[in-house]
Amino acid sequence: MAETTDLSKGLPSHPEKATLEGKNKFLGFWVFLAGETTMFATFFGTYLGLRNGTGSGPEAADIFSLPLVFIMTMILLTSSLTSVFAMFAMKKNQFKKMKIWMWVTVALGTAFLGFEIYEFVEYVHYGLGFTTSAFASSFYALVGLHGAHVLFGLCWISLLLIRYNKSGITLTNAPKFYVASLYWHFIDVVWIFIFTVVYLMGIGG
Amino acid sequence: MVREATNTLQKSVLWDWLTTVDHKKLAVLYLISGTLFFLKAGLMAVFMRIQLMFPMNDFLSGQTFNEFITMHGTIMLFLAATPLLFAFMNYIVPLQIGARDVAFPFVNALGFWLFFFGGLLVSLSWFFGGAPDAGWTSYVPLASRDYGGLGIDFYVLGLQVSGIGTLVSGINFIVTIINMRAPGMTMMRMPLFCWTTLVTSILIVFAFTPLAAGLALLMLDRMFDGMFFIPGEGGNVVIWQHIFWIFGHPEVYILVLPAFGMISEIIPTFSKKRLFGYTAMVFATLIIGFLGFMVWMHHMFTVGIGPIANSVFAIATMIIGIPTGIKIFNWLFTMWGGKLTFNTAMLCASSFVPTFVLGGVTGVMLAMAPVDHLYHDTYFVVAHFHYIILGGIVLGLIGATFYWYPKMFGHKLNETLGKIMFWMFYVGFHLTFFVQHILGLIGMPRRVYTYLEDQGMDTMNMISTIGAFVMSAAIILLVINIVYSAMKSPREGGDPWDGRTLEWATPTPVPEYNFAQTPQVRSLDPLFYEKIHGDGTMKPAEPIGDIHMPNGSIYPFTISLGLFIAGFGFIMLNMENAIISPWIVIAVGGIITFGSMALHSVKEDHGYHISKETVEQMEKEVGTNG
Numbered sequence: 001m002a003e004t005t006d007l008s009k010g011l012p013s014h015p016e017k018a019t020l021e022g023k024n025k026f027l028g029f030w031v032f033l034a035g036e037t038t039m040f041a042t043f044f045g046t047y048l049g050l051r052n053g054t055g056s057g058p059e060a061a062d063i064f065s066l067p068l069v070f071i072m073t074m075i076l077l078t079s080s081l082t083s084v085f086a087m088f089a090m091k092k093n094q095f096k097k098m099k100i101w102m103w104v105t106v107a108l109g110t111a112f113l114g115f116e117i118y119e120f121v122e123y124v125h126y127g128l129g130f131t132t133s134a135f136a137s138s139f140y141a142l143v144g145l146h147g148a149h150v151l152f153g154l155c156w157i158s159l160l161l162i163r164y165n166k167s168g169i170t171l172t173n174a175p176k177f178y179v180a181s182l183y184w185h186f187i188d189v190v191w192i193f194i195f196t197v198v199y200l201m202g203i204g205g
Numbered sequence: 206m207v208r209e210a211t212n213t214l215q216k217s218v219l220w221d222w223l224t225t226v227d228h229k230k231l232a233v234l235y236l237i238s239g240t241l242f243f244l245k246a247g248l249m250a251v252f253m254r255i256q257l258m259f260p261m262n263d264f265l266s267g268q269t270f271n272e273f274i275t276m277h278g279t280i281m282l283f284l285a286a287t288p289l290l291f292a293f294m295n296y297i298v299p300l301q302i303g304a305r306d307v308a309f310p311f312v313n314a315l316g317f318w319l320f321f322f323g324g325l326l327v328s329l330s331w332f333f334g335g336a337p338d339a340g341w342t343s344y345v346p347l348a349s350r351d352y353g354g355l356g357i358d359f360y361v362l363g364l365q366v367s368g369i370g371t372l373v374s375g376i377n378f379i380v381t382i383i384n385m386r387a388p389g390m391t392m393m394r395m396p397l398f399c400w401t402t403l404v405t406s407i408l409i410v411f412a413f414t415p416l417a418a419g420l421a422l423l424m425l426d427r428m429f430d431g432m433f434f435i436p437g438e439g440g441n442v443v444i445w446q447h448i449f450w451i452f453g454h455p456e457v458y459i460l461v462l463p464a465f466g467m468i469s470e471i472i473p474t475f476s477k478k479r480l481f482g483y484t485a486m487v488f489a490t491l492i493i494g495f496l497g498f499m500v501w502m503h504h505m506f507t508v509g510i511g512p513i514a515n516s517v518f519a520i521a522t523m524i525i526g527i528p529t530g531i532k533i534f535n536w537l538f539t540m541w542g543g544k545l546t547f548n549t550a551m552l553c554a555s556s557f558v559p560t561f562v563l564g565g566v567t568g569v570m571l572a573m574a575p576v577d578h579l580y581h582d583t584y585f586v587v588a589h590f591h592y593i594i595l596g597g598i599v600l601g602l603i604g605a606t607f608y609w610y611p612k613m614f615g616h617k618l619n620e621t622l623g624k625i626m627f628w629m630f631y632v633g634f635h636l637t638f639f640v641q642h643i644l645g646l647i648g649m650p651r652r653v654y655t656y657l658e659d660q661g662m663d664t665m666n667m668i669s670t671i672g673a674f675v676m677s678a679a680i681i682l683l684v685i686n687i688v689y690s691a692m693k694s695p696r697e698g699g700d701p702w703d704g705r706t707l708e709w710a711t712p713t714p715v716p717e718y719n720f721a722q723t724p725q726v727r728s729l730d731p732l733f734y735e736k737i738h739g740d741g742t743m744k745p746a747e748p749i750g751d752i753h754m755p756n757g758s759i760y761p762f763t764i765s766l767g768l769f770i771a772g773f774g775f776i777m778l779n780m781e782n783a784i785i786s787p788w789i790v791i792a793v794g795g796i797i798t799f800g801s802m803a804l805h806s807v808k809e810d811h812g813y814h815i816s817k818e819t820v821e822q823m824e825k826e827v828g829t830n831g
Contacts, residue, residue, distance in 0.1 A: 020384070024308040027379075027383060028377070028379075031376045032376055034410055035372060035376070035411070035414040036414070038414040038415055039414035039417055042415040042451075045447075046422060046444055049441055050439060050441060050444070052439070053432075053439020053441065054439055055432070130429065130431065131431065131432060133438050134435070134438055134440035135439060137425065137431040137433050137440075159803060163806070172809060172811075
C-alpha cells in the first residue's frame with residue numbers, strides 16, 4: 001500500500017498510521033501490550049503473595065537501597081522522554097534528530113541495565129540468591145523479567161537504527177520506530193509499578 | 206481445494222506449504238494437525254475406558270493411567286480443540302468479513318508453527334521416560350521438582366511454546382476483524398462467528414499470558430531451584446492454582462464461544478431464517494467473555510479460601526447461566542417456524558442445544574459452593590465438562606466440518622454416512638457420559654485407575670465403556686467418510702447450501718486473493734440480501750485491478766524450530782545423562798530463533814502483485830468450473 005499513498009507533499013502528519021500495514025501494526029501492538037500487562041500483573045500478584053515469605057534469608061527492608069533505585073528510575077523516565085522527542089522529530093520528518101534522540105534513549109537504557117546488574121550483584125553479596133527464599137525468587141523473577149524486556153528493547157531499537165541508518169523516514173519504517181517507542185514507554189510504566197510495589201512498599205510497608 | 210500460490214508455482218509443493226502465509230492453507234494445516242492430535246488423545250480415552258471396564262482391571266498400570274489422563278486432557282484442550290477451532294477461524298473469518306487475508310499473514314504462519322512445534326515437544330515426552338502425569342492442571346506440589354518426573358518438564362516447555370503461538374494468533378484475529386472489514390461491513394453486520402472469534406481472541410490475550418507467567422514460574426522452580434511453590438522456604442502452592450485457573454476458566458470459553466458461533470451460522474442457513482435476536486446474541490457473547498474472567502475460584506471451592514470468596518464466585522458463576530440461556534432461546538427461536546433441513550450439519554447444530562443445556566444444568570449444580578464439596582473430584586465433574594466439551598465444542602466442530610467442507614475442499618461429505626455417524630456419536634456420547642453423573646454421585650473419584658467390585662459401579666462403568674466404543678466407531682466412520690467423499694462426491698460450486706454470508710459469495714476453489722474485487726456490504730447476511738434485493742451476486746466496492754499479496758516466508762518455521770530446540774535444551778537440564786551440554790542446545794535454539802527474527806526484521810518484504818490480467822484470467826477459469 002505504501003506506493004499508492006501520495007507523497008508529493010512530503011510525509012503525512014502521522015506517518016506511522018498512514019498505511020493499512022501501519023494501522024494494523026499500531027493496533028496489534030497495543031493488543032500485544034495488553035497481553036504483556038496481564039503477564040506482568042501475574043508476576044506482580046505472585047510477588048505480593050510471596051514477599052513476606054523470606055524464610056531464613058534477608059528481608060526486603062534489609063537490603064533495598066532507595067538512592068540507587070531513585071537514580072535508576074530517573075534514568076529510565078528520562079529515556080522515555082527522549083523517545084517522545086524522537087517521535088516528535090519523526091512526525092516533523094527530521095530524520096537526523098530522530099536518530100539522535102533514539103540513540104540517547106538506547107544509551108540511557110543501557111545505563112539503567114548496568115545499574116540493575118550492579119544491584120543484583122550487590123544483593124547476591126548480601127546473601128539474597130535466587131534460591132534463598134520465595135521472596136527472593138519472586139523478586140528476581142519480576143524485576144529480572146523487566147530487565148529482560150529492557151534488554152530486548154535495546155537490541156530491537158539498535159537493530160532498527162542500524163538497519164535504517166541512511167534510509168530516512170519512510171511509510172514502512174515509521175510504524176516500526178513508533179511501536180518500538182510504544183514498547184519503551186510500556187517498559188517505563190512497568191518500572192513505575194515495580195518502584196512502588198517492590199521498593200517503596202518493601203522499605204516503607 | 207486450495208490453489209497453489211501463483212508466485213511459488215515453480216517451487217516444490219513441500220516448500221510451498223512450509224513457507225505459506227495464506228490463511229486458507231494455514232487453516233488446512235491446522236485442520237490436519239489438530240485432527241491427528243484429536244485421534245491420538247481419543248485413543249488414550251479408549252484405553253482408559255478399557256481399563257475401567259471391569260473392577261480391579263490390570264490392562265493399564267496406575268502410572269500409565271496417570272500419564273493418559275494428563276495427556277488426554279492436555280492434548281484435547283491445547284492441541285486438538287484449539288487448532289481445530291483455529292482452522293475454521295482462519296479459513297472462514299477473512300472470507301466472512303470480505304478481506305483478502307488476515308492483518309498479519311506472517312504472524313498467522315508463526316502462530317501455526319509455534320503450536321505445531323509446541324505440540325511436538327509435549328509429545329516427545331513418551332520417548333524420554335514417560336509423559337507428564339500430574340493431570341492437565343499440573344498442580345504443585347505433585348508437579349514440583351521433588352515429586353514430578355521429567356514428563357512435567359515437557360508439559361511446561363511444550364505448552365509455553367504452543368501458548369505463544371495461540372497468543373499471537375489471537376492478536377492477529379483481533380486486528381483482522383477490527384481493521385480489515387470490507388466497506389459496509391459494520392461491526393453489527395458481522396456474522397456471529399466473527400463476533401465469537403473476536404471475543405475468543407480477546408480472551409486469549411488476557412488468559413494465555415497468565416498461563417505463560419505460571420508456566421515460567423513452574424519452570425524456574427523445577428529447573429533453577431526457585432522457591433515459588435516450596436512451602437518450607439516461604440512459597441505457596443495455592444498461587445499455582447490461582448494462576449492456572451485464571452487462565453483455565455477463560456480457556457473453556459475460548460473453546461466454546463467459537464462453537465457457539467458455528468452453531469449460529471449453521472442454524473440460520475438450514476432454517477432459511479435470519480438469526481433470531483442477533484443483537485442479543487452479540488451482547489450475550491460479550492457478557493460471557495467478561496464473566497469468564499470473574500469465576501476462576503469456583504474450581505477451588507474446597508481449597509478453603511473462605512465463605513465470602515466462595516459465595517461471590519458461586520454467584521458470579523450462576524450469573525453466566527443468563528447470557529447462555531439467552532443464546533439457547535435464540536437458537537430455538539431461529540428454528541421456530543423456519544423451513545428446516547436436517548442434514549448432518551443441522552443435526553449436530555440442533556442436538557448441540559439440548560446437550561449443552563444438560564452440561565449447563567450440571568454446571569449450575571457445581572456452582573453451588575456448599576454442595577460442591579460432595580461433587581468435587583468425582584465423576585460428576587468429569588460428566589459435566591464432557592457434556593460441555595463433547596456436547597458443545599465437538600458437536601459444533603463436526604457440524605462446522607460438514608457445513609464448511611464444500612468451501613474448503615470443493616465437495617460435500619457423504620450425507621448417508623454422515624447421518625449414521627451422527628447418530629452413533631450422539632448415542633455413544635450419552636451412553637458414555639450420562640451414567641458418569643450417577644457414578645460421581647455415588648462417590649466414584651476421578652483420576653483413579655481402578656475400583657473394587659460390588660460397590661454398585663460395575664454395570665455403569667461397563668455401559669460407559671461400551672458408549673466409548675460406539676463413539677470411537679463414529680469417529681472412524683467420519684474418517685472413512687472423508688476418504689470416500691474425496692473420491693466419490695461430485696464437485697460443488699461456490700454456494701452449495703444457498704448460504705447467507707459472504708464466504709459463499711466466493712468461488713470454489715477460493716482464489717488465493719479471496720475476492721477479485723472487495724465486495725460492498727449492504728446488510729446483515731449480505732449474500733442473502735443480494736439474493737432477495739439484488740441479482741444474487743455481491744456488488745464490487747472497487748474496480749478490478751492489481752492485487753497486492755504477501756510473500757511466503759520460511760522464518761515462521763525457523764523461529765518456531767529454534768524455540769523447540771531451546772525448549773528441549775531446557776528440559777535437558779533435568780536429564781540424568783545428557784549427551785551434550787544443555788546450554789549448547791539452548792544457545793543453538795536461541796540463535797536460530799532470534800537470528801530469524803532479526804533477519805525478518807531487517808529484510809523489507811513488500812510482497813508481490815498479481816496483475817489485473819492474471820486476476821481476470823483466474824476469475825474466468827473459476828467461472829467455467831463453478
